[in-house]
Amino acid sequence: MADDGAIDGNATDDGAAGNPADTAVSTGNSDAIAAAFADGPAYIPYLAVGDPDYDSSLAYVEALDRGGADIIELGLPFSEPIAEGPTIQGAVVRALEGGMTPDRFFAFVEELDVDAPLVCMTYYNLIYQYGASEARSASDASGDAASHDGPRPFVERAAAVGIEGFVVPDLPAEEADPLREACDEFGLDLVFIVAPTTAGERLERIMEHVSGYVYVQARLGTTGAKSDVSDQTTESLARIREYDVPKAVGFGISAGEHAERIVAAGADGVIVGSALVDIVAAGHEEGRSVEEVADELEALSRELKAGAERGLSARDAGDDDDGEGAEADPDPASPGDAR
C-alpha cells in the first residue's frame, strides 16, 4: 500500500510549482495549497469519501480533478455532522453504511490518482480518537487513566498518505492548539471557517491560527445548495479583505454564475459541496452508471471553474490593480489553467 503514495503524486511535486509566486500569499505550511491560489481563482470541490461506496467514490473524486479542481476537500464521514444540511447528511449516512472508516479513508487517499492537493474535512472526534483505542487498551491493562496522543497520530497518518490540510467544522480556534501543533509538525495546513457572525477579536484570533486558506461561510446555517448568493458573503469578504491569506467562499454555491459573482466580489476561491453531492445522490437513487455520474460531476466542475475565472476577469475589469486578468479564460468550456 505504501508504494501507492508515488502514484497519487498529489501535493508533493506540483507543490514545488515553480509558479511565479507573484501574488501568492504563503501563510501556510503546504506549498501545494499556496500554489493552488497562485494562478487564478481556486475551484475547491467537496465530496464525502465512500459515498455511496468506495469504488464509485474514487471515480467521482477523480472526475472532480479532471474537471479542473485546484484543491479537493475530502469528507471523512462522522456520525454526528452538526454543521451539515440534509444533502451532506445523506452522503454521510450512505458512506458510513458503505463501511467507510478512517483507515479506509487513508487507503482511499493513497489509491486516488489526482493532481489537486487534498484537504481532509471531518469532525474532531474522529481525529482525536485515531490510535486512541490501542492507547486505551494499554492503559486499561496498566490501570492508568486513559491517555493518548490526541490528534497527532491522525495527522501523522494523513500526512503520510498525502493530505495537505484539514477543515474541522466543530473545532473553533480556542480548542485547536493540539491539532495546530500536529499540523505544523507534519507540514499540513489548518483551515478555519469564518462565519457571517465572526468579527472583532474572534476574527483576529482565527486569522492568527489559520493556514492555507480561510473558509468564508457564505451565509448562516448549515451546508446546502441555494439558488442565490447572500449579501452576507460580500460583507464577510469585506471584513477580511485586509488579511493576507487566500479567501475561499463556501455554503450554497451550485452554479457557474454563483462562482462568477463570488470571485467578482473578491474571493480567491469557491468551495462547492452540496451541489456535487446532489449529483452523486441522484445517480445513486436512479441507479445510473458510475461513468455517467462521473461525467456529470466533471461537467459541473468545468462550469464552476469557468465561472470562477469569468469572475476574476470581471473583477479585474472593475478595478484594474491586479495584473492577472489575462489569465482568466472567458470560454466556459475551457478547463482553464487547472493542473
Place this chain on the structure above:
Amino acid sequence: MSETETTTETGNRRGRPGRERGRTDGKFGRYGGQYVPEALMPAIEELTDAYERYVLENEDGFMDEFRERLADFGGRPTPLQRADRLSERYDREVYLKREDLLHGGAHKLNNALGQVLLAKYMGKERIIAETGAGQHGTATAMAAAHLDMPCTVYMGERDINRQRPNVFRMKLNGSEVKPVTAGRGTLKEAISETMRDWAATVGDTHYVIGSVVGPHPFPVMVRDFQAVISEEAREQSIEVTGRLPTDVIACAGGGSNTMGSFAAFVDDESVALHAIEAGGSTLEVDEEAGVAPNSASLFAGDEGVLHGARTKLLQDSHGQIMESHSISSGLDYAGVGPELACLVDEGRVNPVAVDDDAALEGFHRLSRTEGIIPALETAHAFGYLEEHGDELRDRVIVTVSGRGDKDLDAAIEETDKRDVAGAPDMSMFTGGL
C-alpha cells in the same frame, strides 16, 4: 410568601467552591470546552456573558425573578418525603426528593424556566429546544407559553412515537414540534438538528438545551438552574433529620437531574453520590452495527467530543457515536455532562448501570409500595436501591426526577414482555398487539 423565602435561603450558593469549577473557561479537568461550529461561537460568547451577569451576579434581579417564578408557577419547594415502606424494606432511612411534584411532572422545568427567562433578559425573540422523552420539550413549551415566547421543539421521530402524549402537551402550549428523521430518531439526532437550526438563527434565537451537556456555558448554567433540587434537599434533610444524608441517588442520562441532585452535596465529603445510568439490555456493544444497547456513558464510555463538549461517550473504536438504548427515552443518550465525567474520574461520583429489567421492577415496586408512579428514568434509581441497598449507609435520599404518567404505554408493553415480580397482569391492555 414562605415558599419563596425557603427557596431564597437555600438558593444561596455563593461561596461553594464547587461552583467555581468550570466557571471561566468551561473546563472540568480534561472535559468540557466549546467544540461548536464557528457560526455559533458569538452566540455562545454572548450567552456566557449573560450567564455570568444574570445568573452569577443576579443582575437586574434575574435570580430573584427566577426563584419567584419557580415558586409561583413551578410549585417549589418540592417536598423531601420519608418513604416508609422502602425504609422498612431496606432497613435504613429512605427519603424521596419529589421532583415529580414540580409543575409538569419532572425536574426539567427548573432549567427550562431559567433558560427561557434568561433568553428574555437577553432580548431574544424565539426559543428552540431538543427533546428525548419529551419532558424537556414539554417543560420548555410550558415555560415559553408562561413567558410569552414562540417555541420550536425538535424531537426524534422514534421518540415522537414513543411519547405521543408529550407531543400533544407541547402543541397545547403553543409550541411547534418538528420531527427529526435522521439516524435512529432519538435525542442525539434531535440535539444535532437543533444545533443546525441555531446555526442559522443565532441572532434572535436562544437554544434551551435540556441537560448539563453541550458547549460551555450550558453545563454550568443548567447545573446552576437545577441545583435548586439539592439546595432544597440539603436544607430539608438538616431540618428533618438534623443531619446531612449519607447517600444521594439520582438517575443519569445527560445528567441534569444528577447534577441538580448532587451540586449542593459535592463539597460535603461525607455524602456519597451515586449516578444511576441506564444499563439497557446489556453493557456489551455491537461494534459492527454501531449499537450500544445501553446508555451507560459514565460507566462504560470513553473520552471523546460530541455536541460541543469533551466528555465520556459511547463510541466505536473509530470515534463514531453509537446508537444508545434504554427502556426510558429520557436516559437514551450516548454522551453525558462533562462535569459528571470529571466527578467520576475524581472518584467523587459513583457511576452504576442498572438494566431495563431492574428499572421496570423498580417502577412497579415504587408504584405499589409508596403510591408513586415514577418515570422510567427515575425507576433506575430504585432498581439500584434494590440491588445495592445493603451497601448504603443509614440516610439515603433518592431523587424522584419525574412521574410516570408519560410512560404508561411503554410500561404496559415492557411489563407484558417480562415476568416482573409483583406486577399486575397487563395482558388485558395489550391483547391487540
